[in-house]
Amino acid sequence: MKKLSAVLFALLPTIGFANTQIIHNVNGYTPTKNEIHQFSAVAFANGKITALYQDNSELPKSDDITYIDGKGKTLLPGLIDAHGHVLGYGLGISRVNLMGVTSELEAVKKVQAFYQDPSQQSWLLGRGWNQVIWPSNSFPTKASLDKAFPNTPVWLKRVDGHAGWANTAALKLAGIKASTISPSGGEIIKDNNGEPTGVFIDNAMYLIDKAIEPMSVTQEAQMLKQAMNSLASQGLTSVHDAGISKQTIDAYQLLASHNAMPIRIYAMADATDKEFDSTLKQGHITSDIADFVMRSVKISADGALGSRGAALHKSYSDKDNHHGLLLHEPEALTALIEKSMQAGFQVNTHAIGDKANTLVLDNYETLMPKTKTKALRHRVEHAQILQLSDIPRFAQLGVIPSMQATHATSDKNMAEDRLGKARLGGAYAWRKLLNTGVKIANGSDFPVEYANPFYGLHAAITRQDHNNQPLGGWLEKEKMTRQEALVSFTIDAAYAGHQEHQIGSIEVGKMADFILVDKDFFKADETTLWQTNVSKTWVGGNLVHSQE
Incomplete structure (x- = not known):
């Protein structure tokens, strides 16, 4: 862990300190490349970070600067949930x-x-x-x-x-x-x-x-804003919204047009939406301030483990001759992935069971060279149960496993019943995947799990529930370090959305997204990390949540 030396206001050579705010007296941490750096103050103006300081004595003095006392609390980059469902x-x-x-x-x-x-x-x-x-x-x-x-x-x-x-x-x-x-x-x-x-x-x-009357675009927009405000209060400054309809896209655009997005959304168009083809034809939705971006699609290959819908190579251990469900015929899945790649969209495919994961990786291996889209950083959402032979393929193919730490601690009492002991070797296998050199984009899959990202950070580090069970952690060899866990919820999650140069760390030139919390993430008892309280949340330099 390194200390940062003072960084000058390189972005403000002509306008001085106009609109500048400085949060000082903080215990700051940020990932930069392969390290965690510490700092004591951060300056920002016009939505972007302009300087970091190692010591409060280095701060510039000016009547044009607004100073914010962090009161010794810990400042972290805004956390990113790489797989949630905001609506x-x-x-x-x-x-x-x-x-x-x-x-x-x-x-x-x-x-x-x-x-x-x-x-x-x-x-x-x-x-x-x-x-x-x-x-x-x-x-x-x-x-x-x-x-x-x-x-x-x-x-x-x-x-x-x-x-x-x-x-x-x-x-x-x-x-x-x-x-x-x-x-x-x-x-x-x-x-x-x-x-x-x-x-x-x-x-x-x-x-x-289909028998339930749908909401209007305006009603959806109101619901989305309410949800995003709640997410901001828990420390999330960006969410990858996993599978949204054309109407939800319209609702987000309505909010964005009125500068009413409390947090950032990186959206995946839902491949099952009736207007999916027209969404592909319309192309990417981008934004200079990254408040709403849509350049990826969500495809679901199988169901979930708890409902025995995850597609497995061999029968469920607790249900003979049952292998789960493929939500598309194999040929139809291939056609859907190829169509999305050809349209220039990042393809993020839900795959939980080992059969579904093999099928998706096989498709990626064949279709990425054919469509010349490796640079789009295609993803597997969940990557929950893997054959050991499939684990190295993520790094080989350049595919991102988008995983949710709390799934492991929620499923620990059920997974062995469904899978038996042998298949657990490739289940929730964060360490095995990290050892191949891949980047894991972490998230929660809310509302399937609780949205609080500190629950996910705690689960990633301890592999325990909130009662510290089981002792030592479930399948404890798959734990992440604190640094790996933080990186997976920040810079690597940003990478999974092609946004690592805009968000994901506290660095000069990036968006001013950060959170002030009451626990020292790197020194607090790891078993208490899930209890971390978020005091303030800034997105683009705007204070979007404050307990004070």
Whole structure:
């Protein structure tokens, strides 16, 4: 860890200190190349960083400068979540949150408590249930919802967004009957009599979703802004929004046109959106201030591990002859990836199971030379379960694994049941991947996981939950160092969005994105890092969150 010497105001040779602010008396850390540097003050003006100082005594004195006392707190680069779902997070704020409920009955009661007057609601919506942590370890059914809500449609998505739970009223509105056939890449769970139980997996969820009246562009914009303000309060200054529709693109552009973006968004167009082809034809959306950028696409190859939708080479250890779901036929997936590459877009493909990861890497290996797009830095989103033989291929191909640290600590009690011990060698394998020389772009996959990036930093470093379990960490050889974890949430996440020259570190000439926090990231007890509190957040030199 190195100390920075004073850096002169190289960017302000003619205008002096006009509009300059200096945050001083801070314990500053920033990654630069392969090192972490320390500093005690940072100056910024007109949205960009103009100087760093090692010692407060080096600060310039001028009546034109606004001085901000950091009061000895730690200043870090603004954190970047390389895979989140902002609209889904915003909807979660306004709808019932079922994360952490411990039984099907508790979930129903929480819906009842949240919607105390369901007669005023056309649909009751929520997200977050996870049957893996319930005593039954079984999917819920419509019966429990029907008792509480006999006439009001209810639709509750699983924590990972890859399954949904509906009541009979919702099924009727959607036209779902015993005779309804499961779509390709999805499953309508049915009982022994052939009746839908109320649970829908992956592509089958659309059968319910399409029956719900969509929001307007203005309503989406309001929801997105509310979500971004909340994310800023947790230390996030940029998010890679993983899979958005043309309408959500329009909502972001509406906010950007009014300078109303609290944080930066690097967007991935959703390949399943009905207007996807027109989005590709319209090309990249760029911005000089990087408030809203869209130059990548999100394609999903398979489902999730918790719902047994992740595509595996061999059967699930806890379900014979079941290999998960490929959401596209292999030929269709190849065509979709190639079309996106030919259009000049970075391709970010969701792959959780080892079969899906092999399939995606095979496609990249064939299509990147064909389309001459290696420089686009194509990604695999999640890269969660890998065959050991596939791990070196990321570095060989120049593909970025975009991973989410808290998935490991959330899945630790379920993953071995699904996979068995042998396949865990390639599961959540951060250290094995880092040892090949790749850059890992870290994130959370919120609202699947909590959005707080310090939860992810803690998980990456300790591989433990908030109760410090298991001792030593789960699959502890895969831990990241503190430096690697911070880099994965800052400069390497920026790299994954082609933005490493604009954001991701506190350096002269970059955007003034940083956060003031109450714990020394490199000296605090690692088991407490998840408890870090964000005092202030700046984006482009604007104070977008303050507890004071």
